[in-house]
Amino acid sequence: MANSPPANDQRPSGAADSEYAVELVGINKSFGAVHANKNIDLKVKRGTVHGIVGENGAGKSTLMSILYGFYTADSGDIFVNGEKVSITDSRHALRLGIGMVHQHFMLVENFTVLENIILGAEDSALLTPSLARARAELATLAKDYSLEVDPDAVVEEVSVGHQQRVEILKALYRGAEVLVLDEPTGVLTPAEADHLFRILEQLREQGKTIIFITHKLREIMAITDSVSVMRQGEMVRTLATADTDPAELAELMVGRRVLLQVKKGAANPGETRLEVRDLVVKDEMGVVRVKGVNFEVKAGEIVGIAGVAGNGQSELLEAVSGMTAPVLGDVIVSGKRVSFHGDDGAGRLRKAGMAHVPEDRQRMGLVTSYEEWENSILGYESDKRYGAGLSLDIPAARNEARRRIEKFDIRPADCRLKTAKFSGGNQQKIVLAREMDRELEVLIVGQPTRGVDIGAIEFIHSQIIAMRDAGKAILLVSVELDEIRSLSDRILVMFDGNLIAEVDPADADERTLGLYMAGVEEPATESDAVAAP
Amino acid sequence: EPALIYDAAGKFDKSFNEMAFGGAEMYKAETGNDYSDLEISEDSQREQALRRFASRGANPIVVPGFTWAEPVAVVAAEFPDTNFAIIDAVVDAPNVRSVLFSEQEGTFLVGALAAMKTETGTVGFITAFDFPLLQAFGCGYVQGVKQINADVNVLQNFIGTGFDAFSDPNTANEIGISQLERGADVIFAAAGGAGEGALRAAAEAGKFGIGVDSNQNYLFPGNMLTSMVKRVDVAVANAFTDQLNGEFTAGTQIMNLESGGVSAAMDEFNEALITDEMRATLEDLTARIISGEIKVHDYRSDNSCPVS
């Protein structure tokens, strides 16, 4: 805690021209036994970009939700433009000019972009005039801030970056002067993130105030003017960005020195463990998303698949891991062709020695209403070591869960706790522990560090490399170029359902990769991609 | 004090439970004596209910409905000094009176009336669901129709597939309309409370309906040809008064045309609709049935009907 909260009456009241757009004083918030915000103070200057960093569960989102009126603080004061306000609900916050782009998007997925934009901000009881005005306004905003969206696209059918632009537009459409962005880049590709930063620059130039939450220190350094660090519900320090560096921020966040660079030796590839032949995959809507893909992964190497989200990586992962049956093609694990008959292909692949860390842990990798130990056997529940015959050997499962909690430093160390109560980073560790801590040949990892704080990232990366060094074949899919480049031994670039290039990480600078990912440059070497049948 | 326990369909089913209630009320009005009654809600409560009344000294205990047969047999054996009466089933015990109705004879008569009344040559029959007792109504009706004119076509429809069909007047109404559209101009609705829906359809189309169980002629005066009356009330009242007068007898009682147990209702509401000729034919048929010259087939005897 930097300074003691000033008494309210000391504040110059009615100072509408205060240099601070937003001031939070002495904010406290508890969820049951969790004290998510402890006496937080935060001042944000108008017309600046203010960053907030902190570990998973530090209380960043909670603080912002209080500012946005989504939660009510247990105690503390909020000043907007120097005036004390009590924000009772989001409608109120919007009226005060505060807009927020949530960590989990608040979009109605089967609505069009336009419908999402006007939801709650309709002009009249009939939609047609509102839609027309929104369409016009959107065109203007698009021009002013280069925020292009297709107003008639259905949200669930557009890319995440696109969805995020919709969220920003939603806030601007409502006249937001202060824009809170909660981990906006967690799901973006570098190109999309750059685009976002340009937008934020423009917004700042127009005099808007931006509060920007992220786990990526590079981004903090790149666009913020000042930065606050939170840890375990407390505000640790607020600094001018120019006066600090990533190492210092990381240390403030985690409370110890953090390795920001992945350390790994040369790969030592052995025999082929995973072979994918002519794979063609359709999505739920029947659209061909993977158009005949060939590749292989050898023991002791990490093959990274890079690509802009939505180019078929997710579908590729789902097919290779057995979750969806491909239309055509084979997946061969350790020389054995896998059958995709039935809807339990993932189970057969597990038996064949494949482990899979899914892209979306909450939606697929975990049953969040389960206790930790139950998730620790998910997918392996039929294993003999959790009981012979039909019954489940609960003590055995719990013991193993406890052992993994220790080995992977999962916190809190309680295998009987509901998984939903773990922070995002620890949830990811639960999945990793389950998938990695066993006999396996092939490991498939999707977005291993999405939304995870730097302390946990360090740990996860070192685990993946340790697996490789233990001779496992690893397939890594990530939209984080840094991650792909630092972990992979070979990089495959995916574009529009095809693998269009294979790149050596040594000579894969961000620009080259970016061009490949945009499908711009034809691969220099001959790729083994085949056209769709 | 006598007691009456209704069947699962409940006291006010616009059908025989309600008739039984009417009989008890008749007894009350005539003798000034009170009675107890009870509705059961679960099948497994039957024995309990009978035993309750019996151990409280109720006598006789009357139960309308064949579903009582088994419980009555059990409880009657336990209480040899209590008299029981069951309607629509036979229980062979020294303290049980079994009352059976020859519904087919009554419906034969209303069928004959329908055949005499029809101008289109098509008449209708609507009942709740495929069920022997209800089929017996229908079978007697068809026999009566064919007795008058073998060329008259009889449309037969069922409302539903279980007892809940008795409380679906809307579907009955729709069925009634469909029969009218298919040319029927007289409709016999033997479906308890639901039947009224069909009778209304006939009345609103200016055609004729035939009621059931109690005399329903008053419902749509001028459009109710007659009603097939089944005197459950008389059976109940008889059991009560017989006991009062010390004349209660066990064994099987048949309530038929001869004993006045079933009949085609004639009253001021349908007076104008029945010509003298029809009346004469009806009297003739009644006499021939009573004499045994006409044998009306009972569907229940072999679960089938010789005509359709």
Add this chain to the structure above:
Amino acid sequence: MSYTAILFLLDSSVRLAVPLLLAGLAGLYSERAGVVDIGLEGKMLGAAFAAAAAAAVTGSAWIGLLAAIGVSTAMSMIHALASINMRGNQIISGVALNFLALGTTIVLGDAWFKRGGITPTLSLDQRFGPIELPFVAEAANVPIIGELYVQLISGHNILVYVAFLAVPVTAWVLFKTRFGLRLRACGENPTALDTAGISVYFLRYKALVVTGVLCGLAGAYLSIGQGANFTDNMTAGRGFIALAALIFAKWRPWGLLNTCLLFGFLASLQIRLQGLELPGIGQVPVQAIQALPYILTVVLLAGLVGRAIPPKAIGQPYIKER
């Protein structure tokens, strides 16, 4: 089958479809807002009783209709209280309402009319009688179209026209108005609605009021439109069939119209097929014909209609952390 017979068949389909349609639309508002409604049956039953009782006492069908709407809406508000404010289980709440209506209608009916819950039969002027549309006399002479107009289009009671009108109105409300936009958002992602500054609770209440009103119309149709009195349990499962129709129609108003007409058609076809003799087989058991609409529904569902994806937030109480 003659043209007239076909018209009769369709006419009957329409009458049988109407209570399903009104109840289905009622369910649509509730479920689109994210609140499961298996209490349609009970609300309809309560409304049917209220309509018949009030019309019997006052002699006015309109007062009957108001009473029906009042009772059904009150029941809907109990559902709202349980499933919105108290975060209760929406299914139990619906089951409870069904039982409540079953018992209450009979107890009150018996107390008031002494006929075990059955209400007095209403004369034609005490209920909603058939309405003759303009030009019926002229149209009667026009072949085909005229006959269609006279037989099929004209001559229904007002609630039939209201029901059919309610379909485009619902479609319009759902897709063209602010209320509809919020309603749909509420059933898909109530948190999004909440962050947009709209009260999810209040909106769900509004939706359930509409549900109550429409169920009131459905009940009134049964007892003072198509029917002429109240009989215990007279809804006979129509609320459940309406629910099935709603799901079959994937929660869409026009789809619901088609589904209800299909159900109505199958029901009236069934009536006309009873006693059918097939060459070689003889008379088809009547139960087979009676089961036909349900079997066909199952077959159609399995064969033609794809997966029904319900509103995402359906059945879950919205819990706003504070």
Add this chain to the structure above:
Amino acid sequence: MSARTELPRWVTLALMPALNVALAFVIGGLVVLAIGESPLEAIQILMFGAFGYGEGWGFTLHFATNFVFTGLAVALAYQAGLFNIGVEGQAYVAGLALVAGLAVDQIHWSVVLITTTLVAMALGAIWAAIPGYLQAKRGSHIVITTIMFNFIAAAFMSYMLTQVFSRPGANSETETLDAIGRLPLLREFMPFFGRSPVNITIFLAIAALIGVYYLIWHTKLGFKIRVLGQNPNAARYAGISAVSIIIITMALSGALAGMVAVNEAVGVQKRLIIGYVGGYGFVGIAVAFMGRSHPVGVLLAALLFGALFQGGQELNFEMPSVSSDLVVIIQALVILFTGAMSEMFRPALERLFIRAKPPPEKAVAPAPPANQPKSSGEQGSGQ
């Protein structure tokens, strides 16, 4: 400021339901008062009728046995995320087991018991597995299909009872089981139960409760069923076949529903009659959800409904002005208050418990936050 506390376990599991039942009786009492009878007397009769003497207990347990079967059937399916609204029809079709019982009628009651149990479970399983199959393979919504199967069952059984198995001269019912073949009633060895119909099927109900509990929480199949119910995506990820789990779960659910036939048709009615299920399947929905789809909850809810059915009948008998329909109203109120409005008293109780137990946390911050002590009931109230 209203931070949510976690109430002690005994409060959520015992006090709150008790308060809700009490409230239901208060409102029900008002209804009784409205018809001019004494609510206290009514409650007394109801309680005495249900629990006051052996025969009352016997009836209560007999009804509860049916509700255990139907409640478990709904609950088990719900664990897999399936809403089986068709228990009524499944139990109805399973009634045909009586016909199989008639075939072995002359051997020994134990043969009848085993035969009818197996056949009833098989028939119920088939009647439920078809909707399960259609949902799993064709995407037909289980709610519609099971509703339709209730209607189809009614028609099918009407045909079977009227045209196929009907005893000649009788009204759509089968032959009656012979005395040798009848299942023993508990009263035959425990005279305590008076003349009540509770029979040895109750032991099967107890076995079913334990079996379902074990299945769901202690077997691999149960684990998979729950994963599917909680998160179908996770099931697909885990390689759990939704198709087979849905079909198996529905079949098991239907088999439980079918057990009503053994208790009610074979055990008590001893013959099969039209519409013999009489709504037990629909009450089972309330039982399952009030019991939060947990066998212990199902047991308690089944006992509650058993008591209401029996006590209600007693009330109807002792207080003629309280009709059986009024008893239905009281049941509805109990369902409403203990089921749908079960959380009604939570906010008040939370306030009460916050005041009763001030936070023992050290006061560090100047403004002490509403920080709650971690109470014993960490798991909350189950799912």
